[in-house]
Amino acid sequence: MAEVVVELPDGQQITSTITRGSADRLELAEGDEVEAVVKASEVM
Known part of the structure; x- marks a missing residue:
């Protein structure tokens, strides 16, 4: 498995x-x- 961390312009991060x-x-x-698409039912 690989962990992908996307840093948003405000400094917050999305990890997948x-x-x-x-x-x-x-x-x-x-x-x-990269671009991130988030499926609302999969947010934890």
Whole structure:
């Protein structure tokens, strides 16, 4: 598993856990700019 942390402009963070395979396919690297979509029923 891979943990993805998205820092919002106001300094808050959104953290998501995805599979290592998904992270590899997305070619994610530290410092990459990403967009986040949040499904309201999945917020904890």
